Amino acid sequence: MNISIQDIIHVFSVLFLIYGLIIISGYIFSAFFSIIEIRDYKRKNNFQDEVALLQSANLPSISVLAPAYNEEANVVENIRSLLTLNYPSFEIVIINDGSKDNSLQKMIDTFQLEPEELVHYHYIPTKKVRGIYKSKIKAYKNLRVIDKANGGKADALNTGINCCNHDLICCIDVDCILERNALLKLIRPFLNDTKRVIASGGIIRVANNCVIEDGRILEVRLPGTFIARAQILEYFRAFLMGRMAWSRVDGLLLISGAFGMFDKKTVIEAGGYDHSTVGEDMELLVRMRRIMREQNIPYTVGFVPDPLCWTEVPENKQILMRQRNRWARGTVETLLKHKKMLFNPKYGVLGLLSTPYWMFFEWLAPVLEFVGIVFFIILVLLGQVNFQVFAIFFLVVYSFSVLFSITAIYFEEYSFQQYKKPKYMFQLMRTALLEPLFYHPIVMWAAVKGNIDLIRGKKSWGQMTRTGLGSTTKK
Amino acid sequence: MEFNSFEGAEHWPFILKINLVLSLFFLVLTLAFVALVIYLRIRKNRMEAYRTRFDRKLIEFFNHFLFDEDFKRAAELGDFKFRYLKTAYDHKLAIKQVLIFDENLKGESSEAIKELFNGLGLYKYLLSDLKAKAWYRQARALYALSKLGIKVPEALVTPFLHSNRVELRQQAMLYFLNTSQENPLAFLDDLDRELSLWQQVFIENSLINFDLEVPDFGRWLNHDKSSVVVFCIKMVVSFNQFQNIPLLIEALDHTDEGVRAQAINSLKIMEVTDALQLMTANFPYESPSNKRAILYAIEKIGTAKDLRTLVSAIGREEENLQIDYYKIATRFENEIPVRKLINPDNITNDWADYQYYSKRVLQGA
Structure with missing residues (x-):
């Protein structure tokens, strides 16, 4: 049997085409379910508010866990902001993860902290706790600071779980900006369902260039750099389209590490955060869901589409690549750890839809895209490319990418319309036109690099330098 | 190849034609979404401006109606309704303003607000919403009626207590709670589903603002839905119904773990030292979380x-x-x-x- 280069090219072309069609169908699926979910959410919430809830002493108490590592510059301001959250009963637990800077001393001085007796639970093994501090001042009575040996974010969160007092935990990044009613909104899935709710997550928004005062967003602005604006589109697509859709079919696999609420008992039963992966947030939720499913316990995961948490995204190409490299490694590590779930009907939506989606769309998409580019280059070198054909194939991919981003902008406009100025809307549309050409290749390469690094055994997070929201945009 | 120029497009392979058609389709959809975004923005801005103007008109009219003694109420009501309340949006805005006024005014004004509400035809509008098929219109109508304490035929609301939609069940409960004159929690007797925490919080909130005598929660401490029992135990504490303490002590032997947990906590808060004997006797057989609760009860009301x-x-x-x-x-x-x-x-x-x-x-x- 003779197989010519033409035959191989043809087979590859068809495979790429089929893959493209699967991707497109996935996006259409997520857009369809998201719009239904957003519409329902708006309908459910357009006539009542949560303020009444604030009066109730019967709301479950929440422990807000915020790991801090070398956050000297902003930690005090961030804690002050957290202390003003609207919720009847909560504690803030800051876990100083062996910071090398002056974070701990700064907290001790500002909040007049004094050491408590070092007695805590040992639900999950962690690095050594060096001290637990409480404030002498009544106004800060719900603040606790735990000082521990450095062990990474997952270890810090596990320490927080061991030391906190309440049954619901809200894990956040200490440098995030939370809306005042964030806890009231995020707890709603826990209150509203008669099934056991194991976790709930909210939408993360980009805070770069926004006007911030006293740890609150006063005015939402579009960032000045293209990289940050492109990430806004990415966040729209990921949260308003992706996670909303997965929430609709109860197939969410990820609650952002920047802001998520969990049932402590389930987290402990699952063994807490896994510090052997760089994608500890995704891995924890997948493990919790897997355990619930294996034990046949009816449960659900909630998702609140309100913009509740604002974060600073990288505006520097290198830092962005490090972040995406880590995300890619975290995804692959999680999928490999839970490969038993893939295509397994025993896990329902998770096994038949969510994990295959993550495998094809989040893990393999950039890899195949990269292989496709290499394949294209080989064809060019072999003189096998008809550039008109290429132009048509490119056009279909490009036009779909732009369509998907514009749809995401429409979803934002339909739901929360955070970017009030019309010029922002047009800037975002322009970004949608340029993003597939100038931004997407960067994140694709970072993801491919993440896969390579994983094969090489790289385990570190990579340094994430932030400009700091407080310093650049504070009013 | 036959497809090396666009002029010969009719000879292109199928796959290319499909791709070209898809590109054009995506392009058209993109333009449609751009148009939709712009349309939404313009529409939202216009609605916002209209709402501001209309709210101002409503507030001015309501103020005259409520506080101007020379105001010819009947005539002006008819005139306002005829001139301004034309669309569903106008009605929604009017209802919202009525709710705001009702929230802020009590006593005589409250009666006048109801007159205003009826005179503007808002009652009829809400009735039509109640009879509508869309659940969110029904829920919104129930919400407004319960907030204003306006009664409608009971047969229209009772079915919502058993609705599959949690929002409707919740609003129906609040409706009965806020419009009942004698027994605001009578609906608990007919409850065939568990009460969510959210519903419990809302019922509690309504009870706090309740003008009439708060019912005796002991009546439901044997309810077959454990969430109702848990809620009633909480309310026994909130409303200091000490006469129900013996029932709370009995609840320490309840079959449901959650009920027992709530009983332990409530007896702790009410500082019922008589309950300690049973708590300590039950301790070895309790769940770990209830054991913990008993320990903390002893911390507060027990001895070494x-x-x-x-x-x-x-x-x-x-x-x-x-x-x-x-x-x-x-x-x-x-x-x-x-x-x-x-x-x-x-x-x-x-x-x-x-x-x-x-x-x-x-x-x-």
Whole structure:
């Protein structure tokens, strides 16, 4: 049997085409379910508010866990902001993860902290706790600071779980900006369902260039750099389209590490955060869901589409690549750890839809895209490319990418319309036109690099330098 | 190849034609979404401007209606309704303003607001919403009616108590709660589903603002839905219904773990020391979280002796309970020298010795 280069090219072309069609169908699926979910959410919430809830002493108490590592510059301001959250009963637990800077001393001085007796639970093994501090001042009575040996974010969160007092935990990044009613909104899935709710997550928004005062967003602005604006589109697509859709079919696999609420008992039963992966947030939720499913316990995961948490995204190409490299490694590590779930009907939506989606769309998409580019280059070198054909194939991919981003902008406009100025809307549309050409290749390469690094055994997070929201945009 | 120029497009392979058609389709869709975004923005801005103008008109009219004695109410109502209340949006805005006024005004004005509400035809509008098929219109109507305390034929609302949509069930409960004159929680008798925490919070909130006598929650402490029992135990505490304490003590033997947990916490808050005997007797058979709750109840209302009696019931492997015990025992440090006897870092190893020590103390050795 003779197989010519033409035959191989043809087979590859068809495979790429089929893959493209699967991707497109996935996006259409997520857009369809998201719009239904957003519409329902708006309908459910357009006539009542949560303020009444604030009066109730019967709301479950929440422990807000915020790991801090070398956050000297902003930690005090961030804690002050957290202390003003609207919720009847909560504690803030800051876990100083062996910071090398002056974070701990700064907290001790500002909040007049004094050491408590070092007695805590040992639900999950962690690095050594060096001290637990409480404030002498009544106004800060719900603040606790735990000082521990450095062990990474997952270890810090596990320490927080061991030391906190309440049954619901809200894990956040200490440098995030939370809306005042964030806890009231995020707890709603826990209150509203008669099934056991194991976790709930909210939408993360980009805070770069926004006007911030006293740890609150006063005015939402579009960032000045293209990289940050492109990430806004990415966040729209990921949260308003992706996670909303997965929430609709109860197939969410990820609650952002920047802001998520969990049932402590389930987290402990699952063994807490896994510090052997760089994608500890995704891995924890997948493990919790897997355990619930294996034990046949009816449960659900909630998702609140309100913009509740604002974060600073990288505006520097290198830092962005490090972040995406880590995300890619975290995804692959999680999928490999839970490969038993893939295509397994025993896990329902998770096994038949969510994990295959993550495998094809989040893990393999950039890899195949990269292989496709290499394949294209080989064809060019072999003189096998008809550039008109290429132009048509490119056009279909490009036009779909732009369509998907514009749809995401429409979803934002339909739901929360955070970017009030019309010029922002047009800037975002322009970004949608340029993003597939100038931004997407960067994140694709970072993801491919993440896969390579994983094969090489790289385990570190990579340094994430932030400009700091407080310093650049504070009013 | 035949497809090396666009002029010969009719000879292109199928796959290329499909791609070209898809590109054009995506392009058209993109333009459509751009147009939709712009349309939405313009529409939202216009609606916002209209709402501001209309709200101003409504507020001005309502103020005249409520506080201007020379105002010809009947005539002006008809005129306003005829001139301004034309669309569903106008009606929604009017209802919203009525709710705001009702929230802020009490007494005589409250009656005038109801007159205003009826005169503007808003009652009829809400009735049509109640009869509509869309659940969100029904829920919105129930919300407005319950907030304003306006009654509609009961047969229209009762079915919503058994609706599949949690929002409708919740609003129907609030409706009965806010419009009932005698027994606001009568609907609990007919409840065939568990109460969510959210519903419990809203019912509690309505009860706090309730003008009439709060019902005796003891009536539902034997309800077959455990969430109703849990809610009623909480309310016994919130409304200081001390006459129900014997029922709360009975609830310590309830079959549902959650009910027992709530009973332990409530008896702790109400400082019912009589309940300690049963709590300590039940301790060895309780779930870990209820054991913990009993320990903290003893911390608040018990004695060092009560605490000591539990030491033998805390197993060597129950490290977290031992830590709870340690924390609580430090509060009784004069009687229980726990800091001297136990090293919290190594608590499970010290526990057997500590159990022996406690036993001896209890025996008076």
